Amino acid sequence: MTAFKPNRCGIIAALDTPDPAQALGWAESVAPHVGLVKVGLELFCAAGPGVVRQIAQHRPVFLDLKFHDIPNTVAGAVRSVCAVGDAPGPAMLTLHGGGGAPMIEAARRAAEEAAGPRRPAILAVTVLTSFTAAQLADTGVSGGPAQQVLRLARLALSAGADGLVCSPHEVSLIRDAFGESPLLVVPGVRPAGSDKGDQARVATPEDTAAAGADWLVIGRPITASASPAQAAAAIAASLAG
Numbered sequence: 084m085t086a087f088k089p090n091r092c093g094i095i096a097a098l099d100t101p102d103p104a105q106a107l108g109w110a111e112s113v114a115p116h117v118g119l120v121k122v123g124l125e126l127f128c129a130a131g132p133g134v135v136r137q138i139a140q141h142r143p144v145f146l147d148l149k150f151h152d153i154p155n156t157v158a159g160a161v162r163s164v165c166a167v168g169d170a171p172g173p174a175m176l177t178l179h180g181g182g183g184a185p186m187i188e189a190a191r192r193a194a195e196e197a198a199g200p201r202r203p204a205i206l207a208v209t210v211l212t213s214f215t216a217a218q219l220a221d222t223g224v225s226g227g228p229a230q231q232v233l234r235l236a237r238l239a240l241s242a243g244a245d246g247l248v249c250s251p252h253e254v255s256l257i258r259d260a261f262g263e264s265p266l267l268v269v270p271g272v273r274p275a276g277s278d279k280g281d282q283a284r285v286a287t288p289e290d291t292a293a294a295g296a297d298w299l300v301i302g303r304p305i306t307a308s309a310s311p312a313q314a315a316a317a318i319a320a321s322l323a324g
């Protein structure tokens with residue numbers, strides 16, 4: 084699990100498509116340039132757990148299903164995705180930080196029991212990168228994203244999460260508050276000049292890496308390009324520089 088704490092900021096390519104053949108093609112073509120690939124709700128709901136095993140042949144999988152339920156149900160879901168058979172299961176998985184400490188503790192215990200030392204890293208999603216301060220206030224949370232991210236980060240790390248999903252805007256705040264050890268996995272990353280789409284709290288790969296991110300989650304800037312392999316290679320080169 085700690086193998087996924089990189090020495091230098093790396094890329095996770097988000098394979099957001101309902102088509103498993105397309106996802107496998109992307110995984111194969113970007114594999115030389117990225118550390119992991121992400122299976123999210125769209126692909127998992129269309130193709131099921133088998134696709135995780137297939138894609139894991141190319142790169143370790145970050146399974147981003149953002150579990151959020153009562154502790155017993157989330158523990159069961161974690162056991163199900165850890166049921167590895169002879170192929171590798173996910174290297175990382177996500178829960179909602181807002182699910183509370185008992186849910187996160189139950190997920191961590193379930194992962195340890197199901198997969199032992201090969202268990203996935205447990206990441207707590209803080210405030211979605213698509214949220215503005217106004218949208219967060221509409222949900223009843225005052226004080227803005229930074230304050231809420233820090234609140235959920237403290238709760239999740241105390242409950243046994245290995246790391247956090249946050250936006251580029253909160254990375255340095257989290258490092259200042261919690262140091263180097265939490266795994267920081269950061270979506271909302273956009274190379275200069277690329278379309279933000281529905282993302283609100285964004286920054287470039289270079290700035291996000293400099294702030295202290297471990298992994299940048301990048302989807303459309305790679306997968307919507309004419310050559311996903313070249314797009315991933317260019318971002319990797321910008322990080323190496």
Ligand SMILES: O=c1ccn([C@@H]2O[C@H](COP(=O)(O)O)[C@@H](O)[C@H]2O)c(=O)[nH]1
Binds near residue numbers: 123212
């Ligand atoms: O707060 C979050 C949590 C997860 N995501 C996921 O990351 C990718 C980002 O894709 P882009 O195409 O680069 O916008 C996507 O799969 C989301 O589900 C996030 O964006 N924000």
